[in-house]
Amino acid sequence: MTPTSIPSVHAPATVGIVHLGLGAFHRAHQAVYLERNLARHDGGPWGIASANLRSNRRLVELMRERGQRYHVAEYTDSETLTLRQVTAIRETLYAGPDGDDLEALLDRMSEPEVRIVTLTVTEKGYHLDPADGRLLLDAEPIRHDIAAPTRPRSAPGMLVEALARRLAAGTPAFTVLCCDNMPDNGKRTRRAVVELARRRDPALAAWIADAVAFPSSMVDRIVPAMGEADFERLRALGVDDPAAVTCEAFSQWVIEDDFPQGRPDWQHDGVQMVADVTPFESMKLRMLNGSHSLLAYLGTLAGIETVAEAVGRKPFVALLRRYMRNEAAPTLDMPEGTDLDAYADSLLARFANDSLHHRLQQIAMDGSQKLPQRWLAGARARLDAGGDIDCTALGVAAWIRYTAGSNLQGVRHPIDDPMAGTFAALHDRHREPEPLIAAFLALDSVFDQSLANDPRFANAVLDAYRVLDGEGVVAALNHPVSTE
Numbered sequence: 001m002t003p004t005s006i007p008s009v010h011a012p013a014t015v016g017i018v019h020l021g022l023g024a025f026h027r028a029h030q031a032v033y034l035e036r037n038l039a040r041h042d043g044g045p046w047g048i049a050s051a052n053l054r055s056n057r058r059l060v061e062l063m064r065e066r067g068q069r070y071h072v073a074e075y076t077d078s079e080t081l082t083l084r085q086v087t088a089i090r091e092t093l094y095a096g097p098d099g100d101d102l103e104a105l106l107d108r109m110s111e112p113e114v115r116i117v118t119l120t121v122t123e124k125g126y127h128l129d130p131a132d133g134r135l136l137l138d139a140e141p142i143r144h145d146i147a148a149p150t151r152p153r154s155a156p157g158m159l160v161e162a163l164a165r166r167l168a169a170g171t172p173a174f175t176v177l178c179c180d181n182m183p184d185n186g187k188r189t190r191r192a193v194v195e196l197a198r199r200r201d202p203a204l205a206a207w208i209a210d211a212v213a214f215p216s217s218m219v220d221r222i223v224p225a226m227g228e229a230d231f232e233r234l235r236a237l238g239v240d241d242p243a244a245v246t247c248e249a250f251s252q253w254v255i256e257d258d259f260p261q262g263r264p265d266w267q268h269d270g271v272q273m274v275a276d277v278t279p280f281e282s283m284k285l286r287m288l289n290g291s292h293s294l295l296a297y298l299g300t301l302a303g304i305e306t307v308a309e310a311v312g313r314k315p316f317v318a319l320l321r322r323y324m325r326n327e328a329a330p331t332l333d334m335p336e337g338t339d340l341d342a343y344a345d346s347l348l349a350r351f352a353n354d355s356l357h358h359r360l361q362q363i364a365m366d367g368s369q370k371l372p373q374r375w376l377a378g379a380r381a382r383l384d385a386g387g388d389i390d391c392t393a394l395g396v397a398a399w400i401r402y403t404a405g406s407n408l409q410g411v412r413h414p415i416d417d418p419m420a421g422t423f424a425a426l427h428d429r430h431r432e433p434e435p436l437i438a439a440f441l442a443l444d445s446v447f448d449q450s451l452a453n454d455p456r457f458a459n460a461v462l463d464a465y466r467v468l469d470g471e472g473v474v475a476a477l478n479h480p481v482s483t484e
């Protein structure tokens with residue numbers, strides 16, 4: 001394979017964006033859009049300073065050691081690869097409790113030149129109740145940030161402290177752009193920040209509510225965690241870069257156009273600027289992420305390791321088609337001209353990209369934070385319309401079985417979820433399907449109780465669980481539970 005190489009050639013940009021969450025996704029998505037922007041302008045005011053708040057100090061150091069230059073390997077398929085050098089990230093910081101860059105980060109966030117703060121801190125990084133979006137005042141980092149607001153640990157805490165400093169200095173507010181997979185992600189972020197600020201100073205909270213814009217956005221690019229085999233493949237092509245990321249060629253970013261302090265002209269870089277991102281966000285969450293989660297739990301229970309391996313099996317493809325056509329697409333209210341069948345086809349093609357080793361275990365993590373927006377909101381809408389929810393019910397049953405910590409062959413897997421302790425206790429206490437399912441559905445921070453108490457939903461989950469646990473994944477896929 002001879003990759004197409006795109007070097008980074010622009011003049012160094014000044015920092016105008018601070019990003020919280022220097023993960024693989026940020027480096028393969030937002031930074032690539034900004035790289036294009038800087039290439040068009042030969043530098044300019046929109047370079048990025050990017051920080052990790054809790055983990056991966058090593059990556060921060062690696063980026064520094066390498067002069068903040070890294071590669072993004074974009075695979076169309078096993079034959080076609082674009083290798084891009086990125087230098088849009090000008091500075092990396094580690095502001096974890098054991099790090100020393102917290103002040104440097106807050107200083108950066110207080111500079112007048114910084115006009116946008118973007119975030120990819122995962123769903124749980126906002127410390128909001130997944131079911132109803134309230135700030136979790138009992139969460140340890142939030143309790144910490146209420147007690148010691150000038151030395152924050154959480155992402156909302158960083159935003160509140162930086163905004164407080166800007167207010168005190170008479171510096172205009174920055175715009176906050178959430179890039180995590182949540183519905184109404186701007187509104188949710190706003191809620192977290194304003195509620196936390198209110199604990200500190202109602203006047204500060206009122207200023208934030210009034211002066212700070214929180215546009216919502218939809219982000220999309222499949223960026224699996226890097227494994228040794230991925231680095232090895234790049235080394236074989238002459239790229240020895242421990243900060244490299246591998247991803248698919250596809251990428252999409254839809255942003256609500258609400259940036260009172262200005263923004264990059266990234267509509268020329270392939271970003272869709274819209275008045276309302278809601279339909280795009282719901283489409284992506286329910287169709288793409290919803291399908292991903294179905295594969296993650298059912299696939300892992302069947303002993304399958306990657307997305308591409310799962311969609312290489314007909315019953316899984318059939319399940320995804322049925323789920324998308326009958327349970328996700330009918331709940332979406334899309335702009336004129338959107339072709340959801342074509343979207344479903346494109347998703348299946350993307351999932352089949354076997355150049356990506358996208359591990360199901362990676363997608364399976366944090367289910368408690370993901371299920372409400374991926375499956376449960378759609379299921380509620382489907383039941384209200386008298387429609388099917390059997391694929392979703394099977395997914396929920398698979399998730400509950402998955403949280404027992406082993407697959408159907410008895411192979412153990414770790415449960416990476418803020419509620420892992422609760423799940424373990426429920427599995428310990430309830431050995432029979434009926435009380436177990438009832439106990440899980442009663443978790444009101446995951447399940448909207450009007451859905452959990454709807455017998456059509458509860459019975460379908462219980463039936464699916466029995467088939468799955470008793471007869472296996474193939475039987476469950478071949479005999480979908482009827483919700484009639």
Ligand code: CS2
Nearest residue numbers: 219220221222289292362363
């Ligand atoms: C995945 C997403 O890990 C997950 O939960 O569903 O990271 C997915 O790959 C991205 O949202 C694609 O844009």
